Amino acid sequence: MRPGGVDIRLEEVTFTYEDMRMRFDATIEAGQITSVMGASGAGKSTFLNLVAGFETATSGRVLIGGADVTAAPPSARPISMVFQENNLFAHLTVEQNVGLGRSPALKLAEADRTDIADALGRTGLAGKERRLPRELSGGERQRVAIARVLVRDRPVLLLDEPFASLGPALREDMVDLVMSVHRERGMTVVFVTHQPEDARRIGGNLLFLEQGKVIAAGKTEEFFGKNGPEAFRNYIGTGNAEPQSQEFARKPT
Ligand SMILES: Nc1ncnc2c1ncn2[C@@H]1O[C@H](COP(=O)(O)OP(=O)(O)OP(=O)(O)O)[C@@H](O)[C@H]1O
Secondary structure, eight states: OOOOOOOEEEEEEEEEETTEEEEEEEEEOTTOEEEEEESTTSSHHHHHHHHHTSSOOSEEEEEETTEEOTTOOGGGSSEEEEOSSOOSOTTSOHHHHHHTTTOTTOOOOHHHHHHHHHHHHHTTOTTOTTOOGGGSOHHHHHHHHHHHHHHHOOSEEEEESTTTTSOHHHHHHHHHHHHHHHHHHOOEEEEEOSOHHHHHHHOSEEEEEETTEEEEEEEHHHHHSTTSOHHHHHHHOGGGSOOOHHHHHOOOO
16 A cells, blocks of 8 residues: 555634534544544534635644645645535546546646546546546446546545445445555545445444534444444444344343
């Protein structure tokens, strides 16, 4: 794995939407994958947007790779971001949408074109270079967004429920693609998801949010284990957690 990632720190970051006051304290380890989970409205997207720079903290500091980016616009932060939808420009081809990751004006040298072709091959899009987004499936459109991440080659990748509108089998494939990109590039990946299966598949670390705060942080495996945080266990429901130890011990009647 290339040591391509940098750490992310939110130090006493506050942000308010009308009656929703959020306060985030968190450290995301360099080069790791971290899932962010929590109920609807807990603040997951806001958390990611504060790291990306689409929202600006009212107070506190956001540090990426040790640099204070609290006031920096998204373009000045060393990040790529993939949203649930609308990642692509409708009037540009697949190849051009990926090329934007290298040059916003699409001024591409031969080496850039080679990298774009590699990224398209890597994400299973070879042969679809000239298509427009509307000529692709939902899964293929997200593959284009990931191909763009590859050519951008930034140390932080933020994903906000990127596969929420895809079916379970396809979602697994896409999660696996993100994991292989992570293995290959070693960037720091932060993945917002509602799906416990996604977080389990990803492994790595997990942040659990409730009402605008990170209320638990640690290894994903431990969250799903018998001593996982109670709020998390309640959120995912018992069907997704390992059984409590006494259930192992209970004899069949
Ligand atoms: N643009 C906005 N204006 C006002 N309030 C907002 C805005 N965006 C989000 N909020 C509020 O901020 C809180 C956190 O929203 P956020 O979208 O970060 O939550 P989330 O955990 O990502 O939710 P979901 O899982 O439903 O996407 C919610 O109470 C939401 O209603």
